[in-house]
Amino acid sequence: MSISESFLDTIFTVTDPDARLRKPGALFEFETWRAGDALPAGAAVGGFKTIPKNSKVKVEQIKIEPSGSQSKIVFALVAPAAGGAALGWTSTRNFSGSFRNVTLGKIAPAPGAGQFGPNAAWKGGAYQGQITLVQIVDRTLEIEYLSEAIVEPYQKMVAAAAADGIAILLNSGFRTYANQKYLYEGYVAGRPGFNKAAKPGSSNHQHGIALDIDTAGGLGSPTYDWLAKHATRFGFIRTVPSEAWHWEHRPAAAATARAAGKHQL
Ligand SMILES: [Zn+2]
Numbered sequence: 001m002s003i004s005e006s007f008l009d010t011i012f013t014v015t016d017p018d019a020r021l022r023k024p025g026a027l028f029e030f031e032t033w034r035a036g037d038a039l040p041a042g043a044a045v046g047g048f049k050t051i052p053k054n055s056k057v058k059v060e061q062i063k064i065e066p067s068g069s070q071s072k073i074v075f076a077l078v079a080p081a082a083g084g085a086a087l088g089w090t091s092t093r094n095f096s097g098s099f100r101n102v103t104l105g106k107i108a109p110a111p112g113a114g115q116f117g118p119n120a121a122w123k124g125g126a127y128q129g130q131i132t133l134v135q136i137v138d139r140t141l142e143i144e145y146l147s148e149a150i151v152e153p154y155q156k157m158v159a160a161a162a163a164d165g166i167a168i169l170l171n172s173g174f175r176t177y178a179n180q181k182y183l184y185e186g187y188v189a190g191r192p193g194f195n196k197a198a199k200p201g202s203s204n205h206q207h208g209i210a211l212d213i214d215t216a217g218g219l220g221s222p223t224y225d226w227l228a229k230h231a232t233r234f235g236f237i238r239t240v241p242s243e244a245w246h247w248e249h250r251p252a253a254a255a256t257a258r259a260a261g262k263h264q265l
Contacts, residue, residue, distance in 0.1 A: 019094035056081035104135040122206040139169035147208025157234040172212035218244035232258035
């Protein structure tokens with residue numbers, strides 16, 4: 001199993017009834033049936049080529065393309081899970097739930113990258129150095145980034161929760177300096193949609209150990225209760241008294257808390 005490219009080892013289910021195939025050289029355009037094609041039942045010349053709902057597929061290759069200013073779409077070249085020729089390119093949003101927590105590859109620091117670059121880690125207002133990041137699909141099917149060091153314990157926790165019928169979904173992972181600055185400035189200016197945010201350089205989301213997990217309902221929700229019981233086994237501990245969703249990978253602190261029957265710092 002590839003920790004940083006889990007899409008290569010996963011079988012996905014097409015859940016969208018209108019999962020259209022894309023043109024290989026122009027992924028924002030759709031493939032259509034042409035005269036002379038062997039048309040499946042119900043298809044017509046000029047109609048969109050689609051992958052039938054509930055198809056099981058494997059992903060052979062991905063391409064990540066920007067879609068709007070903050071958003072990205074992950075396209076996949078898919079083949080039948082049972083084997084055979086590739087079906088073509090489609091949006092992984094057509095796999096919806098089954099694509100969450102999938103890892104999409106590493107981003108290593110660029111040579112000579114600086115303290116405000118995309119891989120720069122910060123702690124307590126001080127620059128810490130460069131870290132390798134792994135791209136991962138969040139709750140809303142957008143891409144988040146985790147420090148490579150915490151991907152394996154995170155995925156083990158996700159798998160253990162799934163075995164108990166609990167979906168661990170990510171809302172936020174690593175933030176770049178620029179990202180934290182944007183959130184902080186929005187918070188200070190009181191812009192709508194901006195929550196309380198730490199000063200750039202001093203958020204725990206900037207050194208790669210912090211996760212915001214969807215704990216809808218907070219204390220007493222099935223996800224929260226599961227985390228309270230099990231997260232420390234994977235080295236994760238809750239650290240912010242007012243934020244039920246904020247967990248950090250601090251193995252030593254988590255082990256101490258666990259021994260004391262706690263799940264919080
Ligand atoms: Zn947080």
